[in-house]
Amino acid sequence: MIPHLWNDLEGTFFPESALDYMPEDRLREVQLQRLKAVTALAYDRVPLFRERMTAKGAKPADVRRLEDVRRLPFMVKNDLRDTYPYGLFAVPMSEVVRLHASSGTTGKPIVVGYTAQDMDVWKQAIMRSLYSAGFRRADVVQNMYGYGLFTGGLGLHGGLEGIGATVIPISGGNSERQIMVMKDFGVTAVCSTPSYFIHLIEVAQKMGLDFKRDLKVRRGVFGAEPWTDHMRQYIEAASGIKAYDIYGLSEIIGPGVGNECEYQDGPHIFEDHFLVEIVDPATLEPVPDGQEGELVITTLSKQAMPVIRYRTRDITAIDIRPCRCGRTIRRIRRISRRSDDMFIIRGVNVFPTQIETALLKTEASLPHYQIVLTRKSGLDQMEVRVEVTGDMLRDSVGEMEQLQKRFARSIEQITGLHTTVTLVQPGSIPRSAGKAKRLLDTRNEA
Amino acid sequence: MKIRQLSVFLENLPGSLSGLCRILAEAGVNLSTLMLSEAGEFGLLRIITPDVEKAKQMVEHAGYAATISEVVALQVPDRPGGLASVLAALESQGISVEYMYAFAMRTGGDAIMIFRFADMDRAVVVLQKAGIGVFTAVDLFKT
Numbered sequence: 001m002i003p004h005l006w007n008d009l010e011g012t013f014f015p016e017s018a019l020d021y022m023p024e025d026r027l028r029e030v031q032l033q034r035l036k037a038v039t040a041l042a043y044d045r046v047p048l049f050r051e052r053m054t055a056k057g058a059k060p061a062d063v064r065r066l067e068d069v070r071r072l073p074f075m076v077k078n079d080l081r082d083t084y085p086y087g088l089f090a091v092p093m094s095e096v097v098r099l100h101a102s103s104g105t106t107g108k109p110i111v112v113g114y115t116a117q118d119m120d121v122w123k124q125a126i127m128r129s130l131y132s133a134g135f136r137r138a139d140v141v142q143n144m145y146g147y148g149l150f151t152g153g154l155g156l157h158g159g160l161e162g163i164g165a166t167v168i169p170i171s172g173g174n175s176e177r178q179i180m181v182m183k184d185f186g187v188t189a190v191c192s193t194p195s196y197f198i199h200l201i202e203v204a205q206k207m208g209l210d211f212k213r214d215l216k217v218r219r220g221v222f223g224a225e226p227w228t229d230h231m232r233q234y235i236e237a238a239s240g241i242k243a244y245d246i247y248g249l250s251e252i253i254g255p256g257v258g259n260e261c262e263y264q265d266g267p268h269i270f271e272d273h274f275l276v277e278i279v280d281p282a283t284l285e286p287v288p289d290g291q292e293g294e295l296v297i298t299t300l301s302k303q304a305m306p307v308i309r310y311r312t313r314d315i316t317a318i319d320i321r322p323c324r325c326g327r328t329i330r331r332i333r334r335i336s337r338r339s340d341d342m343f344i345i346r347g348v349n350v351f352p353t354q355i356e357t358a359l360l361k362t363e364a365s366l367p368h369y370q371i372v373l374t375r376k377s378g379l380d381q382m383e384v385r386v387e388v389t390g391d392m393l394r395d396s397v398g399e400m401e402q403l404q405k406r407f408a409r410s411i412e413q414i415t416g417l418h419t420t421v422t423l424v425q426p427g428s429i430p431r432s433a434g435k436a437k438r439l440l441d442t443r444n445e446a
Numbered sequence: 447m448k449i450r451q452l453s454v455f456l457e458n459l460p461g462s463l464s465g466l467c468r469i470l471a472e473a474g475v476n477l478s479t480l481m482l483s484e485a486g487e488f489g490l491l492r493i494i495t496p497d498v499e500k501a502k503q504m505v506e507h508a509g510y511a512a513t514i515s516e517v518v519a520l521q522v523p524d525r526p527g528g529l530a531s532v533l534a535a536l537e538s539q540g541i542s543v544e545y546m547y548a549f550a551m552r553t554g555g556d557a558i559m560i561f562r563f564a565d566m567d568r569a570v571v572v573l574q575k576a577g578i579g580v581f582t583a584v585d586l587f588k589t
Contacts, residue, residue: 395453395515427509
């Protein structure tokens with residue numbers, strides 16, 4: 001029934017992962033059963049969902065086949081804000097055992113709740129994630145996701161304990177201490193945002209440590225922000241670890257919606273718990289499998305806060321090619337951009353990750369950068385500020401000017417836009433331990 | 447015969463040079479001479495100091511990007527045509543000067559100048575053949 005559980009260092013059988021290999025017809029059957037149940041639950045208990053169903057003239061009984069999910073109304077992030085804090089909960093508070101919330105940088109935070117059973121589902125999804133990334137009970141894992149209201153830290157923590165690994169609940173920040181712990185505690189695996197880990201690689205270099213020689217870290221799961229294949233190549237080459245993409249979002253459950261297997265070719269979605277669709281973000285019509293669009297997710301197992309047809313804003317495609325690992329749960333293409341992050345300048349759509357790719361093509365390692373959009377006499381200007389590192393620095397003003405030009409040319413080749421590249425001193429671009437702030441748009445100020 | 451020089455990247459902002467000097471002063475790094483080349487919004491500060499490794503560590507720790515490169519310190523006769531005679535020796539061998547600047551102290555009646563050439567190794571040979579005084583680090587910092 002289970003083709004193989006790869007790279008099983010201890011030969012232990014991992015029963016939860018068996019669900020990754022369910023025969024496909026059985027998987028679709030499970031999905032349909034659960035979709036019916038969750039639709040009925042939300043219809044009974046969540047006024048917003050029932051109102052929208054009524055407005056569409058739809059009833060839970062209309063869901064007869066999986067495709068009928070398209071008859072259900074969409075949800076967006078604002079629905080969570082408008083019903084703040086508990087308006088989308090489908091169970092009384094006595095059933096809720098955990099709350100998490102987003103940072104709320106763009107207004108009120110969003111709040112999500114979990115029943116005891118939801119906590120179980122989440123933990124198992126993360127255990128399956130970690131297992132597919134090769135984490136085992138012998139690993140000593142430094143969990144650098146923020147602990148607290150953010151789903152990342154405590155979410156990964158539960159899964160790590162679940163697989164029996166040794167967890168170091170260090171949370172984010174204090175980079176030199178992170179490196180010290182990594183070294184002294186003999187850490188073999190890490191959980192982090194990719195941008196923070198790239199920062200740590202630099203910190204280790206500054207401390208005079210060779211990541212490959214002086215540290216025992218061999219693998220990591222990285223998520224909570226879009227990242228590119230170039231960033232992966234950089235992380236793997238600079239630190240000698242294997243970097244796996246973990247996918248998830250708080251509105252759905254947190255990390256653990258999907259995870260990459262040993263072939264690192266896009267996260268497998270735990271489809272028995274999460275139903276995925278891809279729609280055209282403009283028309284909201286489904287796109288054929290394999291074609292790119294906005295990812296829409298329905299939670300199939302969650303009780304406290306069932307989320308139906310949630311528009312993630314993440315741009316991806318469902319990969320219908322069977323994976324060499326033998327898992328039957330399908331993959332999505334790695335998310336390297338979000339429709340939210342996109343900005344439009346002089347009529348051209350640009351994603352920050354395109355700038356990243358351009359910088360990496362020029363320098364082979366990713367410098368810290370920031371895109372600054374301004375408006376001068378009615379005309380939009382794009383400036384890319386790049387921090388100079390010791391590796392980049394040459395003792396020649398001419399060569400530094402050449403570097404500036406190469407960056408600008410590379411950005412122009414990828415985006416088609418002329419840009420000013422400014423070289424700045426290290427550390428002058430603001431950063432936070434968690435997500436990188438890549439875009440500063442001042443076009444609509446004063 | 448070559449001297450190690452520290453080059454630091456500086457943004458052309460008020461206070462960036464004085465901030466760097468303060469860091470070096472607090473670390474007790476003695477600056478023998480320095481030169482700032484600027485290109486629009488950034489500049490390179492080149493520093494000659496007896497303790498170049500320590501200076502690099504200090505400025506990097508303070509968050510500056512820095513790199514070490516090689517230059518030569520030449521004895522230039524302090525008379526009309528003194529510099530021209532040094533340059534002529536190099537020119538005849540097709541060695542070009544990338545930049546040069548004056549060392550703050552002098553030896554006897556002569557000036558000391560710091561040079562960066564496109565081909566450093568060949569430059570040293572040519573200079574010695576021409577009988578131009580090339581300082582070692584030890585001699586330079588004794589002056």
